[in-house]
Amino acid sequence: MAIQTERTMTVAEYLEWEERQELRHEYIDGVIIEMTGGTLKHTRNKFNIGGMLFTLLELSRFIVCNSDMRVSVSPTRYVYPDFSVVRGQARLEDEKELTLLNPIVVVEVTSPSSATRDRVDKLGYYLEVPSIQAYLIVEQDRPCAHLHIRAEDRWMLQIFDSADDVIPLPMLDCELPLAKVYRGIELADA
Amino acid sequence: MAIQTERTMTVAEYLEWEERQELRHEYIDGDIIEMSGGTGNHSKIAMNIALALGSLVNLLSFVFHSSNMRIRVSENRYVYPDLSIVGRAEVYEDESELTLLNPAFVVEVTSPTSATRDRVDKLDLYLEVPSIEAYLIVDQDRPRADLYTRTQVGWHLQIFSDAEDVIPLPTLDCELPLAQVYRGIEFADA
Numbered sequence: 001m002a003i004q005t006e007r008t009m010t011v012a013e014y015l016e017w018e019e020r021q022e023l024r025h026e027y028i029d030g031v032i033i034e035m036t037g038g039t040l041k042h043t044r045n046k047f048n049i050g051g052m053l054f055t056l057l058e059l060s061r062f063i064v065c066n067s068d069m070r071v072s073v074s075p076t077r078y079v080y081p082d083f084s085v086v087r088g089q090a091r092l093e094d095e096k097e098l099t100l101l102n103p104i105v106v107v108e109v110t111s112p113s114s115a116t117r118d119r120v121d122k123l124g125y126y127l128e129v130p131s132i133q134a135y136l137i138v139e140q141d142r143p144c145a146h147l148h149i150r151a152e153d154r155w156m157l158q159i160f161d162s163a164d165d166v167i168p169l170p171m172l173d174c175e176l177p178l179a180k181v182y183r184g185i186e187l188a189d190a
Numbered sequence: 191m192a193i194q195t196e197r198t199m200t201v202a203e204y205l206e207w208e209e210r211q212e213l214r215h216e217y218i219d220g221d222i223i224e225m226s227g228g229t230g231n232h233s234k235i236a237m238n239i240a241l242a243l244g245s246l247v248n249l250l251s252f253v254f255h256s257s258n259m260r261i262r263v264s265e266n267r268y269v270y271p272d273l274s275i276v277g278r279a280e281v282y283e284d285e286s287e288l289t290l291l292n293p294a295f296v297v298e299v300t301s302p303t304s305a306t307r308d309r310v311d312k313l314d315l316y317l318e319v320p321s322i323e324a325y326l327i328v329d330q331d332r333p334r335a336d337l338y339t340r341t342q343v344g345w346h347l348q349i350f351s352d353a354e355d356v357i358p359l360p361t362l363d364c365e366l367p368l369a370q371v372y373r374g375i376e377f378a379d380a
Contacts, residue, residue, distance in 0.1 A: 115305040120334065124349055144310065148347065157338065157345040159314055 056174040083107035246364040273297040292321035
């Protein structure tokens with residue numbers, strides 16, 4: 001969840017200020033966007049996905065981060081994806097280790113109120129990050145996942161919305177059954 | 191713009207009822223969705239696209255339809271794209287010529303309120319129409335166009351947001367400058 005405020009800052013001001021805040025804020029070209037807590041469905045979805053990533057990925061090869069980890073998608077844009085995954089060594093912005101530079105996969109759990117931010121703004125940002133190989137958008141309210149995957153120099157979309165669908169993540173050497181992403185969640189009428 | 195109502199009907203009931211309505215309604219699996227008028231920008235952008243493509247394509251090879259033309263995307267689903275273009279002989283559902291079956295290219299001008307419908311629901315529907323080779327989603331509130339093009343290995347996504355960007359449309363044998371899409375359009379503060 002995010003609330004756009006009027007405040008603007010330089011990158012340096014933001015990075016220094018953000019460290020002193022209790023809540024997290026994303027930063028896009030000078031504008032601060034407050035991240036507030038998510039709904040129960042959002043949280044449970046994240047838990048299911050996080051659980052699967054932790055279980056399925058070889059943790060000697062991959063690092064799984066949740067939304068505590070900030071990612072820089074450009075020199076003037078900082079976001080907190082619901083999940084980001086690094087292969088091998090993490091590249092961090094500085095010795096404070098607060099900003100990740102080289103995720104290969106990012107995941108956002110989305111809802112109608114965050115649709116524009118996740119499917120327009122963040123889609124634009126993530127597809128431009130050279131390290132990112134896949135961007136997975138998972139709907140919180142119904143079984144539907146969009147996987148944007150880099151294939152050579154092109155971005156391709158795969159859609160998963162059937163109960164027996166499985167989301168392939170070859171760059172992570174794993175696959176996520178859609179049914180498990182939504183385990184335990186009562187879904188709204190599709 | 192669309193408003194979901196509680197009414198449900200069979201396809202036959204919908205087709206007969208819709209002919210008697212003043213406003214257009216989309217039909218998805220029994221549910222009726224009223225299409226209300228668009229904003230100034232929505233309407234101007236749709237027209238800009240039609241006019242620009244009209245001057246760029248070979249009008250002997252392509253036929254243009256406005257949002258008055260209904261498309262059947264599957265047995266139980268009927269929608270009204272903002273623009274649809276047919277590349278070969280038009281195939282209609284019946285002799286009334288109220289429903290087109292074989293558009294090659296469809297366009298939706300979208301907004302935050304229609305983001306999920308255009309970028310998730312309609313994306314899914316249009317992908318299922320074998321004749322549709324490309325689907326262009328154009329943002330009404332900022333310079334941004336997402337082009338989904340059918341390939342043998344899935345849907346290829348290209349995002350355009352710079353004033354000098356040109357959208358390649360091999361389906362129509364032309365390319366559409368983003369600047370022409372947004373000619374004369376003023377945006378409220380983003």
